[in-house]
Amino acid sequence: MNKSALQMIRHASLRQLQVFEAIARHRSFTRAAEELFLAQPTVSMQVKNLSEAIGLPLFEQVGKRIYMTESGEALYSTCREVFNALAHFEMQVSKLKGLKEGQLRLAIVSTAKYFAPRALGVFCRYYPDIDISLEVTNRERLLERMADNFDDLYIMGHPPETPDVVFEPFLPNPLVVLAWGDHPLAAQKNIPIELLAAEPFIMREAGSGTRLAVENIFRKKGLVPKLRMELGSNEAIKQAVAGGLGISVLSSHTLALEGATGQLAILDVEGFPIQRHWYIGHNAGKQLSVVAQTFLDFIKTESAAIANLSATLPG
Ligand code: PGA
Numbered sequence: 001m002n003k004s005a006l007q008m009i010r011h012a013s014l015r016q017l018q019v020f021e022a023i024a025r026h027r028s029f030t031r032a033a034e035e036l037f038l039a040q041p042t043v044s045m046q047v048k049n050l051s052e053a054i055g056l057p058l059f060e061q062v063g064k065r066i067y068m069t070e071s072g073e074a075l076y077s078t079c080r081e082v083f084n085a086l087a088h089f090e091m092q093v094s095k096l097k098g099l100k101e102g103q104l105r106l107a108i109v110s111t112a113k114y115f116a117p118r119a120l121g122v123f124c125r126y127y128p129d130i131d132i133s134l135e136v137t138n139r140e141r142l143l144e145r146m147a148d149n150f151d152d153l154y155i156m157g158h159p160p161e162t163p164d165v166v167f168e169p170f171l172p173n174p175l176v177v178l179a180w181g182d183h184p185l186a187a188q189k190n191i192p193i194e195l196l197a198a199e200p201f202i203m204r205e206a207g208s209g210t211r212l213a214v215e216n217i218f219r220k221k222g223l224v225p226k227l228r229m230e231l232g233s234n235e236a237i238k239q240a241v242a243g244g245l246g247i248s249v250l251s252s253h254t255l256a257l258e259g260a261t262g263q264l265a266i267l268d269v270e271g272f273p274i275q276r277h278w279y280i281g282h283n284a285g286k287q288l289s290v291v292a293q294t295f296l297d298f299i300k301t302e303s304a305a306i307a308n309l310s311a312t313l314p315g
Pocket of ligand 1: 109110111112137138139140156157158173204207208209210211251
């Protein structure tokens with residue numbers, strides 16, 4: 001940039017450029033003054049000062065009409081570039097502010113609590129100022145919340161099969177057969193699934209995604225589990241299984257912290273572990289906030305690291 005150009009820029013204020021841009025766009029001093037809530041003499045004065053700083057006229061008036069001079073045209077295209085760049089900068093700033101100050105409303109099915117809070121822990125180390133609200137409930141209740149547009153994002157093992165939702169798989173969610181440590185089947189290999197139907201079975205509550213999956217498995221084989229007890233929590237089911245009340249089928253994530261200890265055995269049943277996935281998504285029409293989009297991208301790109309948080313997963 002030569003010396004005179006530098007001098008010119010030093011003497012032209014952003015306000016003058018704004019006034020000039022409005023006149024050039026409207027080809028009218030009056031309309032520019034209206035748009036900027038300025039008196040017309042103020043607008044004329046700003047352009048006069050700008051023109052003096054540049055050392056060339058910017059407009060020519062012929063009768064009532066205003067024409068731009070060559071230097072006016074050149075300055076107009078420069079102004080467009082400057083103001084576009086500033087608008088882009090403003091968008092970046094608001095995005096950064098959104099990320100800093102935003103809130104993430106996440107709702108997950110009960111079984112996802114074995115990995116989701118720890119994934120959130122990693123996310124919060126990257127974005128410490130984001131407020132998180134985490135709702136943990138079963139699949140049916142999650143679908144109700146989604147219908148009422150309560151949350152930003154949902155994590156579940158079995159998303160609804162309708163076109164008005166968008167879900168993507170991001171993590172394996174294998175289902176395993178659990179029995180107490182010295183169950184007679186614990187030492188056997190390739191146990192036929194028919195033998196499971198003969199065992200007392202402990203089932204998750206109605207509305208649970210795990211229960212839906214287990215019922216499908218049995219139904220596909222033409223079998224019905226011998227229901228011993230229904231429990232609304234994976235932890236309670238593990239205790240009941242360890243206590244010898246029956247066997248169960250749960251996500252292997254439920255063993256993430258302690259693994260299959262001596263008190264619990266994973267049975268080697270034909271077709272198990274059943275390979276399912278965790279899905280993350282939202283209503284198709286939902287406008288995701290910057291925070292929600294950032295979390296969604298994080299979950300998708302960090303899924304391998306999230307899987308490592310549950311290092312004891314089989315299969
Ligand atoms: P649930 O869902 O916690 O409601 O059983 C788990 C799943 O769908 O895998």
